[in-house]
Amino acid sequence: METPTDPTAIEHRILEGIARLATALRAEDWERSRAAGVNPTQYAILQHLEGRREGAGVKEIAAQLGVSPPTATDSIQALERKALVEKAEDQRDRRATRVRLTTAGRTALETGDALTGALRNTTEGLPAAEKQGLLVTLVSMIRSLQEQGAIPVQRMCVSCRFFRPYAHPDASRPHHCDFVNAAFGQSELRIDCRDHAIADPASRAATWKVFERG
Incomplete structure (x- = not known):
């Protein structure tokens, strides 16, 4: 070929x-x-x-x-x-x-x-670094779709008023959630969090700039 x-x-x-x-x-x-x-x-x-x-x-x-x-x-x-x-x-x-x-x-x-399918098995089989990178990419894509008005705002960390990106020097747990008052890492970013409180558009934009730069 x-x-x-x-x-x-x-x-x-x-x-x-x-x-x-x-x-x-x-x-x-x-x-x-x-x-x-x-x-x-x-x-x-x-x-x-x-x-x-x-x-x-x-x-x-x-x-x-x-x-x-x-x-x-x-x-x-x-x-x-x-x-x-x-x-x-x-x-x-x-x-x-x-x-x-x-x-x-x-x-x-x-x-x-409770049913586990091939797609979940495939995702679980990815190396940790690839899974983390894929999660961040998905967050970025979903966030872009939100801001374009293609989908409603999702209950993600990056659209939440409790999210503080890169608030800590620890590279493994750089982010902070004010709701639970705890630091967390990239692999713990939420796509759908039940404790989500939507931030206003200006705050979401400012938060995203910090997250993106980090």
Whole structure:
């Protein structure tokens, strides 16, 4: 085989690689969903609600999943019929409702999450340095998508008002979380933290500059 003299752009090849990973992830999502007794959209709703003690609104759920509010509503109603979620009055807006996991919903989610697939096995098999580098790259990509408005702000360290990047001289644990008042390292960066408190746009931008320089 000859090496091509005009390969496609590297960005295109990166997206091809991500698409292959997404294919494997979708297949595993189907397996986890079946184990939990729901479909993938319903399973994604259960995942989104996990760790959100106050629940979430229908519009928030739809935005996070990238589906229309009617689609989210249909899936939520199906989960209600299965007693996996429940609706409660929003204490901040009595005209709105919040969707919350039930005990049965947590059990179903735990059943699905207990399945380990090839993609997780592959990730676990990476050297520690590669895993850490990949995590930071993913944080950077997700953050860029957020700032472009392509996805909602995620519950990541870099968008949290409690995050202090490179606050410590220790190279192994340079960051600080004000919520738990503890130092932590790059490999402990969160993509979805239940204690997340979103920072305002200006603070997020300033925090990112420090994180990026570090």
